[in-house]
Amino acid sequence: MWDWNGTLFHDIDAVVGATNAVFEPYGLGSYDADRFRAVYTRPIWAAYERMLGRPLREGEWEALDLGFHDNYHRLMLECGLAEDALATLDAWKATGGRQSLLSMWAHERLVPKVAELGIDHHFTRIDGLRGIPGGHKAEWMVTHLAALGVDPADVLVIGDSLDDAHAAQHVGARAVLYTGGMTSRADLAACGVPVVDTLADALDHA
Template identity: 30%
Template sequence: MVAGAGLEQSHPVRLPHSTVIDVVCWDWNGTLLDDTEVAMAAMNAVLHDRGLPVLPHVDAYRKVFGFPIQALYARLGVSDVDFQLAAGRYLELFPVHVERAQLHPGADAALRAIGRLGAEQVLISATIAEVLQAQLAPHAIAGHFDQILGITDAYASKADVVANWLESSGHDPRRVLMVGDTNHDEEIAEKLAVHFIRFARGHQEPPDHDRHPVVHHLRDIIEHLSGSRVGREGETALRQGLPGMASSVSGTLAGGLDTTGYEIPIAH
């Protein structure tokens, strides 16, 4: 990986100190699972087969990545006519190699610490549910989550999964925190009026704005939570879980979030 110079310090924007968090909704690919290099390698194989320029390093991948996915392929030189074939090839390659992907450093410790603070944790991914379970299995973290939700097919929308979960859960959106690594995750959080923290070491370079906190290490999420009621009530557990480490908007999904082409064809 070629690391960018700005990856060592987290964004100064913080969650408001009056925030109360009852549940943390995690993204999987790129956020907890460090599979960016695997995804880039699969994409480069697709590009190489077509005589197109490959991505030289992970920073280049993060800069070009984004949704809708068909637009990503177009930016990389894949024509609309070739999109389905190229996407299909990617989906053949990615699952073969994702087994070698590891959790991001501090992922398990962060999950444990948040659990000790008393917050519910949910994992929602744009990966097909059965595939998601297979990807989770080697990492032994499924026990941290009250629910693990994936999409039903490759054309389904993660936005719908999150919105349906939130509605059925009965949780107040003002007390929900989403953690994700893409602009699409951020769009979902904003549409649902839940809190959001952006993880910068995933698939997409964070945008240049100050609407949400940005972290470069998963342990820093705990520090953001330390100012909330969850953090104050679990201060001792926080110290035990991660030694040395030091949410009010409302509404539900209204008007709809255009997710056409967002979930195809990359696991995220």
């Protein structure tokens, strides 16, 4: 089971750029990828509170989230698949293994983007977020696996965040975490699951 943002889709530059855009009025200074990874967590509003050093005010999360996505959807047009994503998808397909895609990005945007990049045929099922953004992945993974009708013990989750690992643990699946996304290697390693620097290396754990 693949994650999308920060895993198959290499969008860290768009994420950081969109974050800088919405926080510019707060005078926090610009983040680069490493500085952003140092504060990133899920739920996203907790990361925003880390950045601000205070709780979000009423209505502030909604405004920041809307502004982030407006900027992200503009900047992501310059992003593409991770360097070895296509080769890795092909390699697993060649083994006869099944693949699915579960993302916390909006479902109505995810499905056409995956098709646009020409990889939709690799996945038995594609699910994006159909609810309020910013929360945890675990409940959506339960629904995704139920729709697939597979035993979680037979599933390897490949993602880039602690939320991916926690969701896998919640459903009883295994996880491997990839360093190309929004979480620092140190934080990934502290989670206690395998950490890899390429998507191809993730298949060694399948």
